Amino acid sequence: MMTSRNCIHIYPEDISVDDGSVSINFTIESQVIPRTLLWYRLPDQYESAITRTCDPLVVGILFKAMRTSSDIIVHGTVSPSLLVNLEEFNAAWSDWLPDRFSNINIYAEEEKEGSQADTSAHVAAFSGGVDGAFTIWRHRTGQGVNRQKNIQAGLFVHGFDIPLGWEVDFNNAYRKSRIMLKSVGVDLIPVKTNMEIMWQDWLDVHHARTAILASCLMLLQRKFSVGIIGSSFPYNHLILPMHSNPITDRLLSSDSFKIIHDGAEFSRFEKLRYLLNWPDALKYLRVCERNDQRDSNCCRCEKCVRTILSYRILGIGLPECFDDDVSDGEILKLVYPRETPLYYINEVIQEAKKASISEPWVRALEFSLLINRVGYKAKQVTAIRNLFQHMTGNL
Amino acid sequence: MKRDRKLHIWPEPLRVENNTIIAGATIEAPDFGRKSLWYRLPVEYKQDINLGSDDSYLLAMLFPAMRHNTDILVHGEVSPSLLDNLQEFQSIWHLWHPELYTAIDIQSEVEIEQPKAKTPAVLAAFSGGVDSSFMVWRHKTGGCFKNRRDIQAGLMFHGFEIPLDRKEDFKRAALKAEKLLNSLGRGIPLITISSNNAVFWKDWQDLSYGFMASVVSGMNLLKNGYSEGIVANGINYRNLSFPTPTSILTDVLLSSDSFRIIHDGHAFSRNNKIRELANWPEALQYLRVCTSGDDFYRNCGKCEKCLRTILNFRAVSAPLPPCFEQDVSNMQILKIYVPSPIILSFHQDIVREAALNKINDPWVIALKLSILINKIGLRAKKVPWMRSLYRSIVR
Numbered sequence: 001m002m003t004s005r006n007c008i009h010i011y012p013e014d015i016s017v018d019d020g021s022v023s024i025n026f027t028i029e030s031q032v033i034p035r036t037l038l039w040y041r042l043p044d045q046y047e048s049a050i051t052r053t054c055d056p057l058v059v060g061i062l063f064k065a066m067r068t069s070s071d072i073i074v075h076g077t078v079s080p081s082l083l084v085n086l087e088e089f090n091a092a093w094s095d096w097l098p099d100r101f102s103n104i105n106i107y108a109e110e111e112k113e114g115s116q117a118d119t120s121a122h123v124a125a126f127s128g129g130v131d132g133a134f135t136i137w138r139h140r141t142g143q144g145v146n147r148q149k150n151i152q153a154g155l156f157v158h159g160f161d162i163p164l165g166w167e168v169d170f171n172n173a174y175r176k177s178r179i180m181l182k183s184v185g186v187d188l189i190p191v192k193t194n195m196e197i198m199w200q201d202w203l204d205v206h207h208a209r210t211a212i213l214a215s216c217l218m219l220l221q222r223k224f225s226v227g228i229i230g231s232s233f234p235y236n237h238l239i240l241p242m243h244s245n246p247i248t249d250r251l252l253s254s255d256s257f258k259i260i261h262d263g264a265e266f267s268r269f270e271k272l273r274y275l276l277n278w279p280d281a282l283k284y285l286r287v288c289e290r291n292d293q294r295d296s297n298c299c300r301c302e303k304c305v306r307t308i309l310s311y312r313i314l315g316i317g318l319p320e321c322f323d324d325d326v327s328d329g330e331i332l333k334l335v336y337p338r339e340t341p342l343y344y345i346n347e348v349i350q351e352a353k354k355a356s357i358s359e360p361w362v363r364a365l366e367f368s369l370l371i372n373r374v375g376y377k378a379k380q381v382t383a384i385r386n387l388f389q390h391m392t393g394n395l
Numbered sequence: 396m397k398r399d400r401k402l403h404i405w406p407e408p409l410r411v412e413n414n415t416i417i418a419g420a421t422i423e424a425p426d427f428g429r430k431s432l433w434y435r436l437p438v439e440y441k442q443d444i445n446l447g448s449d450d451s452y453l454l455a456m457l458f459p460a461m462r463h464n465t466d467i468l469v470h471g472e473v474s475p476s477l478l479d480n481l482q483e484f485q486s487i488w489h490l491w492h493p494e495l496y497t498a499i500d501i502q503s504e505v506e507i508e509q510p511k512a513k514t515p516a517v518l519a520a521f522s523g524g525v526d527s528s529f530m531v532w533r534h535k536t537g538g539c540f541k542n543r544r545d546i547q548a549g550l551m552f553h554g555f556e557i558p559l560d561r562k563e564d565f566k567r568a569a570l571k572a573e574k575l576l577n578s579l580g581r582g583i584p585l586i587t588i589s590s591n592n593a594v595f596w597k598d599w600q601d602l603s604y605g606f607m608a609s610v611v612s613g614m615n616l617l618k619n620g621y622s623e624g625i626v627a628n629g630i631n632y633r634n635l636s637f638p639t640p641t642s643i644l645t646d647v648l649l650s651s652d653s654f655r656i657i658h659d660g661h662a663f664s665r666n667n668k669i670r671e672l673a674n675w676p677e678a679l680q681y682l683r684v685c686t687s688g689d690d691f692y693r694n695c696g697k698c699e700k701c702l703r704t705i706l707n708f709r710a711v712s713a714p715l716p717p718c719f720e721q722d723v724s725n726m727q728i729l730k731i732y733v734p735s736p737i738i739l740s741f742h743q744d745i746v747r748e749a750a751l752n753k754i755n756d757p758w759v760i761a762l763k764l765s766i767l768i769n770k771i772g773l774r775a776k777k778v779p780w781m782r783s784l785y786r787s788i789v790r
Contacts, residue, residue, distance in 0.1 A: 080541070083541040083542075084541050084542040085542075086541075087539070087540055087541050088643075088661075088662070091662030092632045092661065092662065095631055095632035095633050095661070095662055096632055096633060105540055106541070146482055147479050147482050234490060235486065235487045235491065235637070236490040236491055236637075238637055240635060246644055247635075247643055247644050250647075264486075264487075265483070265486035265487070265490060
């Protein structure tokens, strides 16, 4: 376990139960990170489902270690099969982004496979969005899938897109999502975590988010044998590197808990088409991550707008989960956030054309795509970037 | 969607003839009539053959069935975990090449998981080329940290890149591969297997895309003795783009719970691999990279792959290895024809590696020029009249 590099030490702490919730705590410490307590909290009824290994935290902290070129030293138990997979995971990310992520080693005081759930029950990440909703819908109803997976629960993480402290927003969003899942006979488990305090830079958070999500799913490996993450991009339009992708997501698995990347055989538009059959989805979908209120859709951001427009193409008008429709002027003024690939907008335009829709909003969207494409290119030239930022004001 | 067209797989009992075991199945389908699919391997491996499972025959017939839009019915036993994975596998290929491959329905008279091999031994697909040689070298000499695999045997195929009627060529190629494997530690045995799987392929596209499924089908036969199969790849993560015939994305989906496929080598560029292999005297002598020459057992020294490998050695400052009879001239470099963008990225890697090693010889300039010419050629390929013009010039 000797290493001459920076090291992040992980010390598992006792699991504590208090006021109806169970808290799984770890202390981390390194030359570059002060002594910090990281925790996950969930309702105490799931205490028996929680793994006693340090697998979840190793997965959750991996990007931080790769970012700071630190080996990880675990003063506890880690599954050897997970360590094997993480070596490949690490290799992929350090080859994709060598300036950002380094190759590191992970050492554990004890290497032992975690105890496996004695059922084939699956738990799926779910925050009320399109990808998670589609995954649960298709496996519960058998629509769009030949071999259904046994999804028994969804897992909603608080501490990501809804920051800790935004209790009202989280409770509302959780309530809506719970109604959705209840209608297909699936339980929804809320998990809070403070893992995000390790990050300052938005891009680091962006890269690490799927690993943190997987780490939350992994917590429950004594009750579930598989964790499912809904795909973001279809196989024929894979964008690499991307925080969630079918290559590296499954490398977050161990022999006792498998992570599956699900639904990449469908585009976002096709997923929305399937979701038309789920009335509660039309009522409670939550796609927005930019609203001041995180429990609802702002109806103005790029993600809201492209979802609204997709529903227009599908011929159902404005679904109930959106309060306001979008005007052509608003489409024209759209500024895409930097992490949004232009692919999504292009997909909406192509689907509109396939449906022979030639209304002004399609041209507005095409024009908006053109402007943003120029903006993306311009960002690569400093002077133009400054000018563009000055003009748009909010990049 | 179920079809009326069915491809039937009728497994046949094992036979022993002249110290050779013959395993196989009778295939019956509208496009093939009634044909035999067979595998032959030395009788000493009889105890490694799994008699219960028909996963191998399913894997062998998957691409032909997808190509001919025919459902598969296996009159035997198939692993449900393989069926789960093949559903995803087919979806990927259908999305990548909808004009070639359909996602078909696969049914089996019995779905049952097979027991795993009693010992956790790993079988490596081995051709004696750069990727598979590097793979066994690194796993045998400590080039891995946690993901070191206990490779117990290499498996070399006859009937794919070396046609079945070129028996003498295969014998000589296998002898070289055997010498390579024998030189490692206590030696790794080489198992040779021949199969007529290729008779079911329609054209070069099936050969290219279906090759790995056929390799895995042969490996799967031996799952009584081996719990995992490991396959090598030539493209590193950074250069990965899809569709590609073999990659970590699709190859691992050829796994079942009883026989897992490990994909190895995406984390290393070809230059890195060659740098390591330069320390292995037997590799310098017996490497076989060529698939275009008249003699299948040796390197022609003239094709793109041979020339590229020679330049890989130059780029890492290693001398011409004895496995190549002659060196390459600058004129030959200038005339290299690069068939695809992925191959072009390999050439660009060579230039980058040469620059890192401060090599400014005239061959580097010749290679840069060749890259430029090929870049134009690849662009031109997208326009039909330019493609014809380019082809006539190249010819």
